[in-house]
Amino acid sequence: MIRGLIEKELRQHGFALGFLLVLPFAGLLLILSYGVLQRAGGGGFEAVRLLLYTFLPLASLVLGQLLIASEFRQKTQLFLEGLPLPRAWMLGVKFALGFLLVLLMTLLALGYVALLARNTEALTPRFAALLAAKAVGWVAFIYTLSFAHAFLGRYRVPFGLALLTGLIYLISTGVEISSFGPFALLDNRFAYERYVWPVNALAITAGLVLGLAALGFSLGLVRDATVAAMLAERMSSREKLFLTMFILVGISVAAIVGEHRQNVAPVEMPGAFEARHGVVRVLVSAAVDAPSREETEALKRTANAAATELGALTDYLGCDSYPPIFIVHRRDLKAGEFTYGELKPKQGLLVRANLTAPGFKIDALHTWLVRESLGIHTAGMADRERNAWVFDAIQWWWPRSQHGTVSAWEEAQRTEHAAPRLLDFTPAQLHTWYSVRKKLGDEPTDALAGSSLAMLAERHGVESAQRFLFARFARRQPYDARAWWHDILRSTGARLHAATGLSEKQFTAEWQVAMADRPE
């Protein structure tokens, strides 16, 4: 009876099976004739790898379609079920026939390439055995996957695309698919590794092959094969379109999320001077071979000073976390030259500076650190145009208000000369702060912005200013759309009102009056 089944399959699919046996050779010739690949790959076996990656899955999918899917779709399996032999035998014959075909095709391709490359490949029995074992492992995996896949009937295409999308997504998130099981068998060493047996990869592949074969047989046998028959029903055009759209969206979402989700590793600085103050952690190290005593002192001093300064700020603002700060001393930089260390925001803030340069000012470094670290802490929201005036304000006001304990109003009145150049103080100007900055220049804008906080502290008390700054800067923001939503749903104006009882209009009016009162 088994022989009869085999004959039936050969008679029914003989042409297609024969064609599938020849098809890879066409592919192999095509790949081998591809000059660039030959030069880059350097050996025929690289062509086999490409063949196994491209043609073999296609051939296996076609085999699944021919031997399984079409049988169930056309309901001809019902006739076979009427024969006096267990259903499992019928599936077994189909499985074995297809597997033998792809195995034969692969071994023939390997043999053909080995013959072609006999002079430029150092073929040893061990190398040949390694090539064969890896190829057979991959073939078994792909074929059993296609076999199980064929039972999914009308959901084959969506499932296949979902699988592909999943793999792409995993790769984009950093999972090294190429070092896992069957994929490791066909990695870029396939054509060259002549010595090491991929024992782990082969074992994992064997496990997967057994699992997939079991899954395929279960789908084909469970509930008298009615599940497979049901899945094989034709898909309506609406169902097709919905699934197409669903898959496209899935692929797009995976691509977008994968593009933006990049892993980061925590930064360590062995041998760095570390100072902590509350939630603030500052590490300072020297990028020099042997720091001098003066440099070592400067590192310690800078670590302590920066931690104290930022610690006081975060205590004042009520921050429950803060990005770690890394300062790297570089002898080749000029005093006052601070270069950004290009860490991911999750990793913290890294700045390179020459801490021992003549003319180096620690206050300038602190100002730089306050600005950049608050930017990271708020996921960049602090420097958005609608909030930028507060961002500028705190940088000016914080050191001058003796860490928020005095209003600094007199200093604001003394140093602020930019106000007359503005026609008026309106909420609209707060919302277009970049234009104000462009018109007045950086330092006058900082001073102008700082005077707003000074006025607030002077007229409404330093606690009022603190409440407002707490509302604006305390909470650490995530680096995604949530930060934007938080900022939009609770704007700076709303926070100002909640903290001080002043609307933006009242605030700017009061500010304008206060500035007009300033002494000559």
Added chain:
Amino acid sequence: MNRTLLAKELRALRPYTVSILAMSVLLTGLLFFDEMPDAQRFDPARWLDKSRFGSFLFLVLFSMLLGSGLLVQESEERTLQFLDGLPLSRTRVFVMKALAAFLVISLVPATDVGSDLIFSAVSRTSIDPPFAWNFMATEFGLQLLAGAYLVGLALLISFTRAWFALVTGLLLFAFVWFRQRGLYWLSNFDTYALLSPAYVNSKVHVPWPQVCAHLGGALGFYGLAWLAFLSIGDRAQFTIDRLGRLRWLGLLGTGARWIAPIVWIAGLILLLQNNDTSKPGADSPVGEGAFSQRETKHYLFLFRTSQAAQAKPLVAAGDIAYERVVGYLGAPPASTRVVVDLASPVVSHAVGQTNWTKIRMPLNGETALDELLLILGHETTHVFIEQLSDGRMSRYFNECRCFHEGLATYVELNAFGKEPDRDLNRRAIAGAWSRGKVPLELLMNDGALSAKREPTLAYPLGEAFAQALIDSQGHDAPLRVLRAFARSNAPGGLSGAGLWRDSMQAAGISFDRVAAAYDAVCAAAVKQEQPFVNALPRLAATVRLEGGNIVVQPIFAGLPPGQLVCCTYDDDPVAPQFTALRRNHDGTFSWPAARHTGSTFRYLLGWHTTGTRLPVFEPWAETVPK
């Protein structure tokens, strides 16, 4: 009647309309929930770089979906007979169908532009430059044209019915094949190139050749599809059925359909193929003959027997070279022999190539033994880098190319090279640095580096990196770093400098010290080679269109210290090749305008002197040829 007919067609296409709208809403919504919506300012350069491909893909996909069934389905489902019974001409039915398809496909650019407008509105600040309305309008128009063209093409191919995939694949195959064989005018039919208007100084430069070709193509496709639509009916079906009964024709048809995957894959291979114009075997000996093998302690040499005399000294000196590399890296010898293939070709412009434990360095009969040992040393270092990093250095090629080539160059120069070789390399570093600093972070991102500077910088600056690593962290530092790359618990998904920082941390090496040392090495090279740097005049150029060529006229002050060279990327959208422009007698360089798609032209200008192996280039320049 027209309105009813159009409404009927639009109703039939409703699922596509819903799909396009739903996808657009979902993707726009995703940006609102996953990214910073107020950091998505519309920028033409960014659109061309990031969004163009997505828009193109959607246009292709939906055009094919729409066009593949719109006309022939009426015939297949026998509803054409009903339509024929109505007091309507086939032409009118065709026009309404095409119009409906065009209206639906126009939703793709409409939603694209719509989402750009929404995000721009959210992201704009008071100091942003004026909104690029002209670019957006042009892009919208070009996408409409692209949609119409692709739908027309799909409508025409749809008459091949079950052969749709095969014919589409054949067309793609033919397009790529002919283009790579020199029919550059075909790029005017490249829809991806159509969607790339240049935006320079707030002015839009429309790719008119592509616009004209697509307009003409679309008219032709619709015309042919209209003729085909007029001809389908019972008589045509009868003829097809009759032909289908011929067994040999049936077999041929089935066979041809089965070829579709081959055609598609061949097309893909061609798409990925480099435009390798060099003659096969030009850099390797020709003629087959008997082959020989020679085993040494560390190598297995394969060569043509006819070249045994040239191979013999290399074989004899091979193990010494190997020991030198081992000594320099401080690595244990590999557990298996390295295969050295002296007979197979390598990629163009390379003298050697390594894949895992196999080296290829074709003998050409002219190279001296010293030079061969340099190559062998260089390539053997690559073998060790791969082995010690467990293949991760090539897996993270973008991040590690500089170190792969840099360390190999470092070992080559220090273990095998002579003082003049090291001088050449130092001058290359000085020349590159004098044209603009290349921070270590940029060097560790090969894609970003190649967008700003010449792709060969990975060799000299990579060598500076390797030198800085060894100088600042000790002689065993490369080994420690490579082992750190190979560690099994390394976090995945890191990229750029982040990957290097992590690996160096794991190796107990300070990234920042290495970065400082690298800057110091490069600055010292500039200082040491100041006379050489001073002798290289800075280069600028004017670019004009002249007699079907793009002509680059270099401008510099002072005496030329060597030969001027000018390079560009061959305009293949998939696999662009770094290619030199032809030098004219008057000192200008020319490039056939037909080989160039897009409105702006990018080029590199440099000096090739006896002071360096490779030219010292200025950074990439981009301009609109006038």
